[in-house]
Amino acid sequence: MIVSINHNFNLNQIKDSGQAFHITSDNNNVFTFIYLDHVLRIKHLSDDIYEVSVSEYEWNHIWVDYFDLNTDYSYASHLQTGNEFLDNAIIFGNGIRILKQDPFEIFVSYIISQQSNIPRIHSIVNKLCKDHGKELEPGIYAFPSHQDLYQLSENDWRNDYHLGYRARYLKNFIDNYTDKIYDYHNKDNNELFKFAKSFLGIGDKIASCIMLFAYHRLNFVPKDVWIKRVIETKFNGINLFDCYPGIEGILQQYVYYYARHFNI
């Protein structure tokens, strides 16, 4: 099916923006996204025109929301702040969306991400999907469900995925998980943030990733080493994100993508 996506949508930027660890692309520029048991292949044809592998119903009911296409990113993507670095980052990454990813996948993925790096996180998450996720199509695996991961012991996490001290955090999260995490879509920021941090191994930074990437709280800014370095060396120590209420998390993602792309 052919769909039209008007503005602020770039598949390469979305894939490399570091928010999702389960996106692939082939050398024919076909991108594959997976959300729960749904698989989307999408290819940019020209201008605003994209070819997608799903029905109109699935596109409208799953993927429009996943890509946050009902949110207008023009305020964030046209913002001029007067800070040269931030303004360049906004222009460079203006096709990034903040994806609405599955909370369980985000909790697990970002506990794994702790004190690691993007290529290694990709590799661990892909192995986890292949080992324990449902095979949706030949060679394409869903992120494992809670049920799928319940069998793993702390030593399985440690030995099979080389997670070291994080193995304890993952075992603890799987043990204490309930599907209540899906009720938190309706709760306010404070309650949700506290809930996320109540799990062992989840502090301010990972909880902020959960707020932004799983619950779409666009005013949260995960402060990893890249963002901290930019605030220190490019923003003169001032958190410029906080000057733009409501889009802090979007601006943060532009900056993260830009800083990492140019290794700043």
Add this chain to the structure above:
DNA sequence: CTCCAGGGTTTGC
């Protein structure tokens, strides 16, 4: 060899 990576917990003051 050291340094770094989408950090957090524990301990000590």
Add this chain to the structure above:
DNA sequence: GCAAACCATGGA
């Protein structure tokens, strides 16, 4: 409340 020690792993 805040710093420091400590925690595993793999790539550069």
